[in-house]
Amino acid sequence: MTATIARRHRNLPDLNELQARLSALPGNRGNQFTENVWQFINQRGKRYTVDFDTVLALSEVYPDWVRERGIDPVSLSKHIWLSLAESTTVNSYTRRLKGLRLWMVALARRNLPRLTRENSRAVLTFMLTNNWRGGRPSPLKAVRSEMDMTFLMPLQALKDATSELGLDWISRDVTEAHVRRQFKVLIPELTDNDLTYQDWKKGQSFNLLTLDHGRYYVEHCLNFFEEHAPLACALSQTLQACATIATDLA
Incomplete structure (x- = not known):
């Protein structure tokens, strides 16, 4: 992490802590924090590659923005991504990096702080x-x-992750409600009124989604299952055992 960020936030985690957090992530395959390519495997054996080398181009394409921010894009991305990954499942790891990269590019191309x-x-x-x-x-x-x-822009998680690093990169008044209001205007505009905000939000018919969009619906279902299946099983077992539990307590 750069000296600029270190000056803003004195309590940055050291390498040992960062490595421990990385090692604790579900699906971790012996990744080292100092390396730029990390491998993960989900519960069904599918492999996911999180490649931070894809962030290197930021320094080449937007050198002024990188210099003025005083950052190392790769190191910063690792820190932020790690925080984002801790609140999601393996299936979303690559999209967390993709969204983070797009957000940084969106700022950099207009030289926005x-x-x-x-x-x-x-x-x-x-x-x-x-x-x-x-x-x-x-x-x-x-x-x-x-x-x-x-999946790409978990606003509150991004706020929390950047705030932990002492980075004021998202204004407090940029809220989920504000973003929704922007989408309500942007979706009709960007689609020449072919798509309303409500249609966009509902995904229209999932049967008519393109492969590019449809795969996210499938991954969403997988994420939902991974996150909630253990709780559902526990509740089911508890309900089935209600009679026995009641008898034991009587």
């Missing part, structure tokens, strides 16, 4: 309509789905 109400429209528009491929922004053929945006 932080996400504010005033610039949120431009930042959200970019994230709705672009990918990052080959070290460059790449326009999408259609706006991102609501489900995709939810």
Whole structure:
């Protein structure tokens, strides 16, 4: 982590703590924090690669923004991603990095120091309509789905992660409610009124989703199952044992 960030936040975790947090992540495959490519495997044996080398291009494409922020994009991304990953499942690890990278690019391309109400429209528009491929922004053929945006930009988690590092990169008044209001205006505008905000939020018919968007619905279902299946099983077992429990307590 850079000296600039260190000056702002004296209680940064040391390498041992960062390594311990990385090692504790579900699906970890012996990853080392000092390396830039990390491998994870979910409960079904699917492998996920989190490649921080994809962030290197930020320094080349937007050197002024990187210099003015006083950051090392790769190191910063690792710190923020680790916080984001601790609150999600293995299936979302790569999308957490993808969203983080897109958000940083959205700021860097306009040389913005932080996400504010005033610039949120431009930042959200970019994230709705672009990918990052080959070290460059790449326009999408259609706006991102609501489900995709939810995975890519977990606003409160981003606020918490950057705040932990002493970075004031998201204004306090940029709230979930504010972002929703922006989407209500942007979705019709960006789709020439072919899609309303409510249709976008509902995903229209999941049977008509493109492969690019449909795969996120499938992954959403898998995430939901992984997060809630243990609790559901425990509740089911408890309900089935109600009679026995009641008898024992009588």
